[in-house]
Amino acid sequence: LVFTLITIGTRFTAGQANQPTPAVARRAQQTVPAPQYIPPHDYDQRNIRLDLKFDWEHEQAIGLATITLAPTVKDLRRVDFDAAYMTISGATLSSGSTLKWDYDASKERLSVQLDRAYQPTEELTVVISYHTNQPPPEKRAGLGGGGLNFIKPRPDEPTRPRQVWSQGEAESNHLWFPSFDHPNDFITSEIVATVEKPLRVISNGKLISAKDNPDGTRTFDWKIDEPHATYLTSIIVGEFVPVVGEYAGVPIITNVYRNELEEGKITAARLPDMVKFFSEKTGVKYPYAKYAQTTVRDFGGGMENISATTQTDNMIHDARTELDSTADSLESHELAHQWFGDYVTCRSWSDIWLNESFATYFQALWDEHSLGHDDFLYLDVRGNQESYYAAWARGQRRPIVTKNYANPDAVFDTYAYPRGGAVLHMLRTFLGEDNWWRSINHYLT
Ligand SMILES: [Zn+2]
Incomplete structure (x- = not known):
């Protein structure tokens, strides 16, 4: 799922314009919702x-x-x-x-x-x-x-x-x-x-x-x-x-x-x-x-x-x-979900990063393939990192995987998309190309 790119851009960067508030005050503002579970069925x-x-x-x-x-x-x-x-x-x-x-x-x-x-x-x-x-x-x-x-x-x-x-x-x-x-x-x-x-x-x-x-x-x-x-x-x-x-x-x-x-x-x-x-x-x-x-x-x-x-x-x-500008980001994101989200699916909304972070990173990998490594680093890797830093700076903080969300629609945030995308880039860098792609294949199969 991708909300309009304009909305995402606004949402992910809105906090940057705000005056910084002290760390203690920022943390106090954030309330943690009660844990959510998928209901049982028989x-x-x-x-x-x-x-x-x-x-x-x-x-x-x-x-x-x-x-x-x-x-x-x-x-x-x-x-x-x-x-x-x-x-x-x-x-x-x-x-x-x-x-x-x-x-x-x-x-x-x-x-x-x-x-x-x-x-x-x-x-x-x-x-x-x-x-x-x-x-x-x-x-x-x-x-x-x-x-x-x-x-x-x-x-x-x-x-x-x-x-x-x-x-x-x-x-x-x-x-x-x-x-x-x-x-x-x-x-x-x-x-x-x-x-x-x-x-x-x-x-x-x-x-x-x-x-x-x-x-x-x-x-x-x-x-x-x-x-x-x-x-x-x-x-x-x-x-x-x-x-x-x-x-x-x-x-x-x-x-x-x-x-x-x-x-x-x-x-x-x-x-x-x-x-x-x-x-x-x-x-x-x-x-x-x-x-x-x-x-x-x-x-x-x-x-x-x-x-x-x-x-x-x-x-x-x-x-x-x-x-x-092209629509490649939107098209490659939704297409990547056919593997990450549709072929394999998060069992609960706690694990939404398995859908959205992977689609976000695979849309970046398409950019790397079609536009080159420099565009990929500048547009995608840096963009994902900065979205995450901005969310963190405005006090919006959560683990990538969490049961504490207000409702299933609330998990589709910075942590589900660019934050997890940045972590996947870190994993790829750490593993190296061969092990990264072997891991991806192992995950899907
Ligand atoms: Zn998506």
Whole structure:
């Protein structure tokens, strides 16, 4: 995840302008939040299939969630899912037999009573019919785009595109489908979504089919067989044209607006080379059926949804702009996450540096490869160090790994990104090139 680069720059350097305060006073200002733990659950979620259509007027997804799971305890009689701002209309087993359920909106929890006790040797499939609701405005502000967002033309902006995009990290995917919405239980997933032409659906993994329906709609079926954390599940609906590239038989695609195709080609020119570079350096070939990055409106940065990154449409620029600045940092950062974050994932948000510091340092390694060692040292290594020193100087101090955070979104700070990136550079320098790359390969494999 990257918030807009401007935001990061402001946040990481804002403290430098402040007058220094005495060390004792600075330390006294910092309160340490209570430790956080991923809540326990008594089943292993294995596959989630979503069948979705959209009500644009009410900004709702109308869905069927088919969740396959296995008990991790004896005699499992009830399954609890995370589910927020939802209207539930029913729950059944895959056989069709009806199950009792209870939805507690205040706890964001859907409890489904099973028809009998299930054992760890069994697998069962629960089907939940539901629709989403937009959180009230006072809640939306704190979500930072989390959940499902509807973009529509407005009187003050009639050319605004029609889009739906989701944002799952840290724990917001349970705003659009019931699930165990924490990073320590991987699933395979399938999203089958029906939209009006000429809209398209972009999601994780491989496009199994795109079928025309008699009513003028189209149904897209996306499926990913590689297990992944819940928060990496994504859907984007919109009108896009692809900039198509390729690496070793894997399609490398940048989905852009129709009127930005030429600019899209310029912006994404080095993306296939980035996939090659990370594949060769890590010794792990890009692991999914395709890589797509898709630009959307009002998205604050980039998000490494598995094999289907979401990017801000501000990323796209023309040839003149390319002379002064590229989008390589954002593109290489989200791409690096496909290995560090998606292929291997932090078990809890305490360890977020395993995602963000690695993506920050691998975006720097791309700079070293494409711009040279001096640019790498000056722009990236020094930049990461100075961001960290500035945070420390303004009294913002924490260990890189900590259970003491206010909420899962609060860990995405200077220590998760440049501070850990600076430590990785130290480790690489200490180990030397051969041992560093052997270590990286060992970590991933
Ligand atoms: Zn990131």
